[in-house]
Amino acid sequence: MSKHFIITERSRGTxxxxxxxxxxxxDIQTPAFSPVGTKANVKGVMPSQLRDLGAQIVLANTYHxxxxxxxxxxxxxxxxxxxxxxxxxxxxxxxxxxxxSLGAAFNRKVSKFLKEDVxxxxxxxxAPVIFDEEVQSQHGQLAIIDDDGVTFxxxxxxxxxxxxxxxxxxxxxxxGADIFFAFDECTAPTESYEYQREAMLRTHAWAERSLKAHxxxxxxxxxxxxxxxxxxxxxxxLRKQSARAIGEMGFDGFGLGGSFSKKYGDNSLESALKMLAxxxxxxxxxxxxxxxxxxxxLAISYGVDLFDCVAATRIGRHGSIYTKRGIIxxxxxxYHSDQSMLDPEMIIPGTEGFTRSYVSHLxxxxxxxxxxxxxxxxVGFIVALVDGARAAIKEGRFEPYREEFVNKYAxxxx
RNA sequence: GCGUCGGUGGCGGAGUGGUCAAUCGCAAUUGACUGUAAAUCAAUCGCCCUUGCGGCUACGCAGGUUCGAAUCCUGCCCGGCGCA
Numbered sequence: 001m002s003k004h005f006i007i008t009e010r011s012r013g014t015x016x017x018x019x020x021x022x023x024x025x026x027d028i029q030t031p032a033f034s035p036v037g038t039k040a041n042v043k044g045v046m047p048s049q050l051r052d053l054g055a056q057i058v059l060a061n062t063y064h065x066x067x068x069x070x071x072x073x074x075x076x077x078x079x080x081x082x083x084x085x086x087x088x089x090x091x092x093x094x095x096x097x098x099x100x101s102l103g104a105a106f107n108r109k110v111s112k113f114l115k116e117d118v119x120x121x122x123x124x125x126x127a128p129v130i131f132d133e134e135v136q137s138q139h140g141q142l143a144i145i146d147d148d149g150v151t152f153x154x155x156x157x158x159x160x161x162x163x164x165x166x167x168x169x170x171x172x173x174x175x176g177a178d179i180f181f182a183f184d185e186c187t188a189p190t191e192s193y194e195y196q197r198e199a200m201l202r203t204h205a206w207a208e209r210s211l212k213a214h215x216x217x218x219x220x221x222x223x224x225x226x227x228x229x230x231x232x233x234x235x236x237x238l239r240k241q242s243a244r245a246i247g248e249m250g251f252d253g254f255g256l257g258g259s260f261s262k263k264y265g266d267n268s269l270e271s272a273l274k275m276l277a278x279x280x281x282x283x284x285x286x287x288x289x290x291x292x293x294x295x296x297x298l299a300i301s302y303g304v305d306l307f308d309c310v311a312a313t314r315i316g317r318h319g320s321i322y323t324k325r326g327i328i329x330x331x332x333x334x335y336h337s338d339q340s341m342l343d344p345e346m347i348i349p350g351t352e353g354f355t356r357s358y359v360s361h362l363x364x365x366x367x368x369x370x371x372x373x374x375x376x377x378x379v380g381f382i383v384a385l386v387d388g389a390r391a392a393i394k395e396g397r398f399e400p401y402r403e404e405f406v407n408k409y410a411x412x413x414x
Numbered sequence: 415g416c417g418u419c420g421g422u423g424g425c426g427g428a429g430u431g432g433u434c435a436a437u438c439g440c441a442a443u444u445g446a447c448u449g450u451a452a453a454u455c456a457a458u459c460g461c462c463c464u465u466g467c468g469g470c471u472a473c474g475c476a477g478g479u480u481c482g483a484a485u486c487c488u489g490c491c492c493g494g495c496g497c498a
Contacts, residue, residue, distance in 0.1 A: 038450050059449075097449045155451040186449075229449090260448055269448085288449035295448070310450045317453055318446090333443070364442095371453055 004225055004252060005284045005305075011398040015276065015303035018393040021284055023178035024223050025081055025089040026056075030284065030305040031393075033296065033386040034059045034091055035312065035379045039068065040084040043313045044368070044375040047086040052349045053380040054387060058086055059308040062171050062180075063095035063163075067154050071174045079176030091308065092177040093288070094168045094210075096203075096229065099150045100186035100259065102143045145185060147202060165209035173220040181255050181288075182210035184229040188259055189268040196233035203231045203257070204245050211249055225252035227286055230275055233258065234268055243278035253284040256304065260290060269295055273302035293322055293385055294409055297402040300389050312382050316374035319363035322346075322381040324408050330374065335360040342373070348380030 007019040021028040034057040035042045035050060042050060042058060050058065060080055065071065077083030081090045143152035149164030168183035184203040187196055207228045214226045228251035232238030246254060256276070260269040269290065276285055284306065287299045291309020299307065312322070319331040324345045328335070338356040341347070351373055362370025385405070392401035 036450070043450085043453080061450080064450080091449095093449050098451085101449090102451070181449080184449095255449075257449080262446090262448075286449085291448050307449095309448050310452090311448045314447060314450065314452065314454085318455095319453095320447085329445080331444095366453075368453065 005282060007282060009394045011301075011393045012396060013399055014301040016300050016389070016393050016398045017303060017305070018390050019284070019305060021179075021225075021305070023089045023225070025087065025178050028056045028089055028306070029390060031300050031386050031390055032056050032306055033291070033382045034306060034308040035383075036060075036308050036310045037084065037086075038310070039064045040074065040080060042375075042379065044317060044372040045313065045379060047084065049350055049376055050086070050379070051088070053376070053383050055088075055379065055383050057089040057091055057178075057306070058084070059091040059093060060084075060175070060177065061093050061095065061098075062168055062175065063093075063098040065092075065175060066095070066171050067156055067161075071171050075174050075176070081176070081178075089179070090177040091179040091286075091306075092172050092175050092181070093308075094172065094181040094183040094229075095163050096168075096181065096184035096257075097186045097259075097289070098152070099143055099145060099163075100188070102152060102155070145202075147205070149183075150185075165206040166213045169210050169213040169217075169226075173214075173217055173224065177224065179225045179227060179253065179286075181286075182207045182226060182228045182251070184231065184255075184257055186257055186259060187231060187233050189234040189264040189272075191233050193233075193235055193238075196231070196235055196238055200231045200233075200238050200242050203229060204242070207246055207249060207251075211251060227251055227253035227255045227284075229255035229257040229288070231257045232272070232275065234264075234271055236271065236274060239272055239275035240278050243275035247279040247283060251283070253286060253306075254279055255286045255288050256290070256299075257288055260295065270298060273299060273304070276303050291382060293382065294406050296382065296386060297389060297405060300386070300393075301398070301402060307382075307386070309382070312378035313375045316376070316378040317371040319370065319374060321374050321377050324405070325411050326409050330356060330360045330370075331363045332360075336364075342377060343381075346377075346381055346384065348377045348384070351377050351380070 004022050005019060007017045009018040011017065019030045021030060035045070035055050037058045038061045040060050065074055074080055074083050080092065081087055143150055149162055149167070151160065151162045153160055163183065165183040172180040183206050185199045187199045211226060211228065215221055228246040228249055230239070230242040230246045232242040256272060258268070258272050279285065285304045286306040287304040289309055290296060290299050290304070290307050291311045296307055315327065320327050320329045321343060323343045335356040338360070340356055342351055342354045342356055342359055354373055359370055359373055362373070389398060389401060392398045
């Protein structure tokens with residue numbers, strides 16, 4: 001069925017597999033990690049460096065590029081890949097996650113109309129806004145969901161916009177990534193069963209519409225792959241139901257939807273991963289936002305082929321790096337005069353020769369080079385980790401590879 | 415030497431009779447960050463302990479006024495500026 005994805009090796013004892021995805025911009029050896037370049041750039045890392053690290057794909061975001069610089073600019077630049085001078089395979093996320101992160105579906109908070117939204121006559125002056133107490137202190141406001149789509153205000157200028165599945169697909173066609181996602185509604189694992197089910201069903205309906213919109217564009221369907229996203233939160237039956245529904249629609253691939261932040265508990269990822277067993281075997285699976293080292297290996301063991309995650313660049317920018325013995329915070333006094341190499345056990349191309357003391361100084365003094373070095377290291381670390389997993393799968397030793405890494409990674413915590 | 419302004423926590427700088435261990439910023443310390451509204455955010459930041467709307471010592475130094483002073487008065491020390 002799907003000529004674009006071929007599984008070449010399977011791991012014994014786990015669902016891990018290695019394969020290759022064919023795209024117009026080149027083949028992707030899977031499993032593969034995609035650094036996140038939300039606004040058509042991986043923060044602090046040059047495309048040439050990404051290539052040196054062995055990164056094969058970059059993921060960008062529909063919501064952000066739509067608002068800035070605008071789809072037409074990206075299009076005139078030759079499409080996402082050329083525009084950002086990457087020239088390799090790219091993925092775009094649909095904007096569905098923003099529906100969530102902008103506050104809307106956060107923590108089952110009741111949406112309410114703010115006073116300012118209502119004019120004297122009692123009529124809405126502009127779109128109502130979802131109000132969320134948890135994010136209120138940091139951010140203002142946000143987006144509102146209905147069955148047809150999402151209305152939101154730009155975080156740049158407050159202007160009003162609306163995304164529907166059709167609109168998201170249209171924008172993603174214009175951006176021109178090799179792989180893109182159907183518009184979905186992401187939820188927190190802490191949502192109630194009722195809401196989780198509602199959001200899942202809405203996501204399925206949006207998936208159908210996204211797929212239809214994609215198929216209607218004869219040009220785009222030749223060049224781009226569309227992945228449908230499964231949801232269901234922390235409920236096994238919903239997860240399975242969602243996987244089956246999305247798996248049967250005829251998508252080119254599957255996106256594991258959700259938010260797996262630690263604040264939702266340690267098991268939210270693993271319970272969601274079980275849904276993958278319900279999918280057609282030869283369907284490529286993408287773990288959306290899965291990127292902590294041990295999570296990546298866990299996901300691979302469940303048959304995930306692609307990943308993207310902001311963590312590598314975000315924690316790097318904030319001065320933390322992955323090591324085989326866990327995350328370390330370079331800002332810490334512990335490393336202020338530590339003359340050892342950044343990570344003696346994992347030397348990433350481009351970071352050779354930098355000492356912990358030096359990078360600690362850069363971070364402490366807010367020099368951007370510090371953030372760049374740490375980001376580069378972290379992206380390289382995850383790419384290498386996944387490369388290692390791929391090699392291990394091919395050699396039939398994925399489980400020992402994973403076990404060794406996980407054990408060592410946890411050492412430091414005690 | 416005279417005049418004048420000023421001396422507050424690691425630094426900068428509020429406070430100008432009471433609820434001040436002292437707003438705030440920086441630095442420091444620790445932590446968070448998983449489809450990026452994040453080069454962001456949070457906590458701690460005089461000493462002691464049984465960590466409590468607890469005890470103690472603090473606002474250049476020494477006295478004084480007052481129920482009560484970082485805040486008012488006197489003297490001294492130090493610094494900036496001006497005049498000699």
